[in-house]
Every structure is written in C-alpha cells, then in structure tokens.
Amino acid sequence: MAAVVTAGTGRVWGILLVFIFNSCQSLFNGGDSYSRALTVQLFPNSNSTPPGGELLHVRAVGENDTLHFLFCSQGAPTLLIVHTNSSSSTVKVNWRQFLARNTSGSLTVEPQSSILYSTAVVFSRLLEYDDENNTAEATSNFFPAYELQDFSWSRMNLSDYTAVLCGSVPQSSNGSLCLQLSVFGSEGRAELWPRLLHSANSSQLEVWLNGLLPRSNTSRFILELQAVGGAYPLSKVDVLQFIDDEYTPSIFKVSQWVSSANNSSDVLGFIQWKPVAYRKSCPALEDATPCQNSDPLAQSGNTTTASSALIQAFYSDPKAMGMNVSFGMAGEPFYNSTMFLSWTMLVGVGSPPVDSFSPMVIGIMTAGLGIPIVLLLVGGVYLFFMKKKETSKMAYEPIN
Numbered sequence: 577m578a579a580v581v582t583a584g585t586g587r588v589w590g591i592l593l594v595f596i597f598n599s600c601q602s603l604f605n606g607g608d609s610y611s612r613a614l615t616v617q618l619f620p621n622s623n624s625t626p627p628g629g630e631l632l633h634v635r636a637v638g639e640n641d642t643l644h645f646l647f648c649s650q651g652a653p654t655l656l657i658v659h660t661n662s663s664s665s666t667v668k669v670n671w672r673q674f675l676a677r678n679t680s681g682s683l684t685v686e687p688q689s690s691i692l693y694s695t696a697v698v699f700s701r702l703l704e705y706d707d708e709n710n711t712a713e714a715t716s717n718f719f720p721a722y723e724l725q726d727f728s729w730s731r732m733n734l735s736d737y738t739a740v741l742c743g744s745v746p747q748s749s750n751g752s753l754c755l756q757l758s759v760f761g762s763e764g765r766a767e768l769w770p771r772l773l774h775s776a777n778s779s780q781l782e783v784w785l786n787g788l789l790p791r792s793n794t795s796r797f798i799l800e801l802q803a804v805g806g807a808y809p810l811s812k813v814d815v816l817q818f819i820d821d822e823y824t825p826s827i828f829k830v831s832q833w834v835s836s837a838n839n840s841s842d843v844l845g846f847i848q849w850k851p852v853a854y855r856k857s858c859p860a861l862e863d864a865t866p867c868q869n870s871d872p873l874a875q876s877g878n879t880t881t882a883s884s885a886l887i888q889a890f891y892s893d894p895k896a897m898g899m900n901v902s903f904g905m906a907g908e909p910f911y912n913s914t915m916f917l918s919w920t921m922l923v924g925v926g927s928p929p930v931d932s933f934s935p936m937v938i939g940i941m942t943a944g945l946g947i948p949i950v951l952l953l954v955g956g957v958y959l960f961f962m963k964k965k966e967t968s969k970m971a972y973e974p975i976n
Contacts, residue, residue, distance in 0.1 A: 611762040612636040612643065612776045614737050621669045628675060629885070630732050632739050634759045636776065637663050641692075643925065644685055645779055647757050649729040649741055650677070650885035653699045655757065655781060657845070658890075659925045660690040674889050683889035695835060695845035696804040696891075697923055698884045699724050699783070702753060703798040703900070704791060712906045714798055719791045721800075725883045727753065737761075751788030751915070757781055763929070769859040770850040770920055771823040773931050778848075778924025784857070785917045794910050797917060798902045801847075802880050803833065803872070804887055808844055809895045810835045811872060818931060824850050825861050831869065832928050833899065848928045849921040853903045855914040866905045867919060872897040 613636070619626060620633045629649035636643040642665045646656040666686055673682035685691055702722040705714050727743035742754040758766075758780045765771050766780065774780055785797060803810035810833045817829050833847040856863040875896040881888045903917055904910070911917060922928070 609762075610638070610776050612638050614759060614761050616734065616737060618732070618734070620667050622671055626671050626675055629729050630741075631669070631674075631886070632732060632734075632757075633667050634737065634779075635667075636759060636761065638776070639663070643777065645757075645759050646683070646886060646890075647732075647739060647741070648884070648886035649732070649743075650675075652723075652725040652883040653729070653741060653743070653755055654696055654884040654886040655779070655923055656694065656696040656886050656890060657779070657923060657925060658685045658694045659692045660685060661692050662687065662690040665690050669889075674885065677885050677888050680888065680890075680892040683886070693808075693844050693925055694806060694890070695810065695923075695925070696884075696887060697781075697847060698802040698804060698880055698887060698896075699755065699799070700802050700880070700883055700898075701800040702785075703800060704795050705798070706792040706794055707796045707904075707910065708792070708794050710794065710906055712796060712902070712904055712908070714796070714902055719795075722753075723883075724753070745788075752786055753788070754784050754786065755781060756784075765823065766920075769824055769854065769864075770827065770852055772848065772850065772920060772922050773823075773929040774922055775924065775929045777926050778922045778929065780920065780922050782918060782920045784919075785911075786857075787915050790910075790912050793912055795912065796902065796904045797911060798900050799919070801899050801901065802875055803835075803847065803897045803899070804877075804880055804891065804894045805835060805845070806891065806893070806895065808835045808837050809897050810845060810847060811897055813869060813872060813899070820931065823931070824852065826864065827852050830931075833869075833872065834928070843927045845923075845925045846928045847921055847923050849901075849919070853917055853919040855909065856916055857918065859918070863914070865903060865908050865917075867901055867903045868905070869902075870900040872899045874898075 615635045617633045619631055632647040634645040640663055642660045642663055644658040644667055648654050668684050668686055670682045673679040701724060704719045706717040726746055728746050729741060729743040733740040737759045739757045740754060742752045744752045760774050761776055763775045765773050814832045814834060815829055821828050827850050831849055831851055834843045835845045836843055851867050853865050853867045854863050855865055875898040877894040877896050880896040881894060887894055
C-alpha cells in the first residue's frame with residue numbers, strides 16, 4: 577500500500593516539476609522571440625508635403641515576409657495593415673489620384689501577388705447621449721453625432737515607432753480626440769494599464785477624449801468602429817476568460833474581434849482589447865470604468881469608402897463590419913467627472929497574443945501545490961519505512 581502511495585505521489589510530483597520547468601523556461605526565453613526590422617516614412621513616394629491629412633507608412637520586415645502599417649488622417653482616421661509573403665514588398669502611391677479620392681488603386685502594395693491578407697479599422701463616429709437615468713442604456717437621448725471625417729486633424733507627432741494624431745471639432749477649440757499608434761519589432765508589454773501583450777505582428781492604438789465639453793451633465797460616449805477587409809473582414813467577437821489580473825487589475829477577460837476564412841478556426845486578423853477604459857491620463861484602479869461592445873453588423877462598403885481616403889485608395893470592393901464600443905455602466909461616474917476617457921486596443925494579423933501566467937501567479941501556484949505534494953511525498957516515504965520496520969519485527973528470529 578505504501579509503495580502504491582509513493583509511486584502515485586512520485587507521478588504527481590513529476591507532473592508538477594514539468595509544469596514548473598516549462599513555465600520558468602518560457603519566462604527566461606521571454607516568450608515569442610520573433611522580431612521585425614522597422615522603418616518609418618511619412619508621405620511615401622512624395623518629395624513634398626501634399627495638402628490635407630497625412631499618410632504614415634511603417635514597414636516591418638521579417639525573415640521572409642513584410643507587414644505594412646498605413647495610418648492616414650485624410651477623412652476619418654484609418655489604420656490599414658497589409659501582410660505579404662515577400663521581404664522586399666513596397667508601397668506605391670499615386671498622389672494625384674489619392675488626393676482626388678475618387679479612384680481605387682491609387683495606393684498599392686507591390687508585387688500585388690505577394691499579398692496574403694489585409695485588414696483596416698476606421699474610426700468613423702463619436703456618439704454622445706444623455707444618460708439622465710444613469711442606466712447606461714444608449715437607446716435614446718442621442719445628440720447629433722460627431723463625424724470624425726469632418727474633424728480638423730493635426731500633423732502627426734512622431735517619436736521612434738509611435739505617432740500621435742489629434743483632432744478637434746471644426747471651428748472649435750472644444751477639447752480633442754487623439755489616437756496614438758505604436759508599432760513593435762518584437763514581443764513586449766506597455767508600461768501603462770491595461771498593459772496589453774503585443775507581438776511583432778501587431779500594433780497598438782490608444783484612443784483618448786480630452787476636454788471635449790459634454791452637451792449635458794450626464795453624458796456618456798460611444799465610439800463607432802468599422803472593420804474593413806477584402807474577402808474576410810473581421811466578423812465576430814470572442815470573449816476569453818482568464819484567472820490572472822496582475823497586468824490589468826480587476827479585469828479577468830479579453831475581447832477579440834477576429835477574421836477567419838470560411839468559418840475555420842485559423843485567425844487571419846484581429847482587434848483585441850480589455851473591456852476597460854480609464855477616466856484619467858495616468859491610469860489607476862479607482863479611475864477604471866467598464867466598457868462594452870455591440871455585436872458586429874455588416875455595413876455599406878460605399879459609406880466606409882466615402883469617409884476614408886485610405887479605404888478608397890486601396891480596396892476596390894471593400895467588405896465592412898461595424899461595431900460600437902460604449903464607455904461606462906449604470907452607477908459609474910459620468911464623463912464630466914474628469915473630462916477625460918481613454919481606451920486601448922491591438923490591431924494585427926494572425927492569431928492574437930495570448931497572456932500566460934505572470935511570475936507572481938506561478939510562484940503562488942507553485943507554493944500552493946508544491947507544499948502539499950511535498951508533505952504527501954514525505955508522508956508516503958515515512959509510511960513505507962514504518963511498514964517495513966513493523967514487518968521485520970514480526971518476523972521469526974533465527975535460533976542459535
């Protein structure tokens with residue numbers, strides 16, 4: 577019996593050691609080691625500064641593929657990602673046609689045969705409603721929408737691989753809506769909450785509303801997004817549960833708006849976020865506010881094309897899906913409590929980054945599981961030797 581107990585505890589102990597070894601190995605290896613070389617160019621293929629909004633191109637070159645990130649403020653702010661199977665693919669822009677905004681194909685990625693997948697996200701409208709009953713049910717009491725294609729967008733503030741774009745309501749100094757794009761050459765995590773895990777195949781977009789005067793004392797806001805693609809636009813939102821909230825305190829799930837081919841399990845592109853926003857520029861737990869999203873619905877490709885110069889230039893037959901992200905829930909403070917609101921998301925190709933257990937949680941699990949197993953193992957060994965000792969005492973002694 578003792579031998580059986582010892583063997584059983586030995587197997588459990590072995591499984592625990594394998595788990596600890598694998599976890600520690602992933603920590604020391606730093607997770608995903610894949611990296612890309614980044615180059616940044618403003619107004620590609622242009623020797624001068626064209627009128628209107630700006631076009632930023634970040635080229636991320638891997639071993640045998642390239643990601644092209646295109647961030648544009650002509651019309652509604654738009655981020656386009658094009659993935660190619662060539663490390664030498666390039667972006668070509670016919671600026672005369674691009675600025676006219678009436679010709680598809682004025683922006684191309686060449687060779688076009690190298691394109692594996694493309695996806696774009698358009699920040700189309702900002703909605704405001706009067707939540708006078710504090711229910712956070714955005715069914716009525718809407719003010720006229722802010723059409724982001726009509727905003728006055730500033731020049732992009734560039735720093736390394738980060739671009740900040742701010743816009744304001746035309747003919748008004750009434751606050752601003754800003755977007756910060758960050759592109760990465762390797763895996764990592766931002767310093768500020770929600771500290772999303774990014775990879776070399778993703779970019780991060782932080783959106784914040786700062787100082788925009790609300791049109792009521794009980795206003796809440798909704799951000800309208802449009803995801804655009806060719807044959808396979810982002811079509812469904814998956815919600816994943818998690819037990820570790822060290823990087824985003826009090827948040828135990830992540831939402832992923834994904835694209836897949838013919839309902840397969842392989843993800844082609846994604847937008848990923850934690851369902852939380854913050855009411856101050858330096859996020860803290862007491863300033864966190866929940867956010868929730870609507871189900872994606874098919875949109876008119878023509879409407880999206882009209883609002884974004886980049887969509888018009890790249891896609892000949894765009895397929896669009898729309899989704900709203902609303903900030904604040906019943907009982908939460910209203911926007912005018914701080915006059916600030918920020919929300920962060922990742923946009924990328926392939927499977928979204930997946931969080932593993934943090935070192936702190938691994939340590940707690942190791943202590944919580946390891947100590948009882950060690951006690952069980954020691955107890956099994958002790959019972960085994962006690963059994964042998966009792967057996968030897970009960971045996972007949974030889975007669976001299």
